[in-house]
Amino acid sequence: MKRPIVITREFEFDAAHNLKNYDGDCSNLHGHRYKLEVSVLGYVGEEKYLAIDFKDLKSLGKELILDKLDHQYLNEVLDFNTSCEKLAYWIWERLEGKFIEYDCELYEIKLWETPKSYVTLNRNIMNEGL
Numbered sequence: 001m002k003r004p005i006v007i008t009r010e011f012e013f014d015a016a017h018n019l020k021n022y023d024g025d026c027s028n029l030h031g032h033r034y035k036l037e038v039s040v041l042g043y044v045g046e047e048k049y050l051a052i053d054f055k056d057l058k059s060l061g062k063e064l065i066l067d068k069l070d071h072q073y074l075n076e077v078l079d080f081n082t083s084c085e086k087l088a089y090w091i092w093e094r095l096e097g098k099f100i101e102y103d104c105e106l107y108e109i110k111l112w113e114t115p116k117s118y119v120t121l122n123r124n125i126m127n128e129g130l
């Protein structure tokens with residue numbers, strides 16, 4: 001019997017940015033230590049005892065997200081206004097479909113811009129437009 005389970009890995013990266021068309025101090029150059037949580041939906045079975053190896057989840061996150069964003073000026077490496085919301089969509093699109101070989105799918109991401117402010121994207125929101 002295949003039993004569903006959600007597997008999560010946390011990442012952190014440092015980046016600088018400034019918001020465009022923003023009336024306030026966030027239009028000035030400043031930096032964040034972003035925290036990212038990536039959750040995938042997988043399965044455990046009689047013989048399949050790892051849904052996805054934590055190490056594989058870590059490698060994919062590093063390769064697809066951190067290698068592109070860590071210690072970067074986001075306005076230079078991304079071609080959109082780098083709000084937490086837009087960044088979350090960009091991360092979702094880079095990760096989606098990358099877990100098929102593990103029989104897993106992207107389930108949810110949370111992205112903290114500051115220790116107290118974060119955004120969430122998940123499969124329900126993406127499917128239902130909720």
Ligand SMILES: Nc1nc2c(c(=O)[nH]1)N=C([C@H](O)[C@H](O)COP(=O)(O)OP(=O)(O)OP(=O)(O)O)CN2
Nearest residue numbers: 019026030031032082083084085113114115116117
């Ligand atoms: N909905 C969003 N609002 C804001 C975003 C965003 O991405 N989405 N981003 C910013 C700024 O980039 C800023 O860095 C964050 O601002 P703020 O919440 O003021 O951060 P602080 O932690 O420094 O604020 P405190 O009130 O001191 O905790 C702004 N808004």
Ligand SMILES: [Zn+2]
Nearest residue numbers: 017026030032
């Ligand atoms: Zn900011």
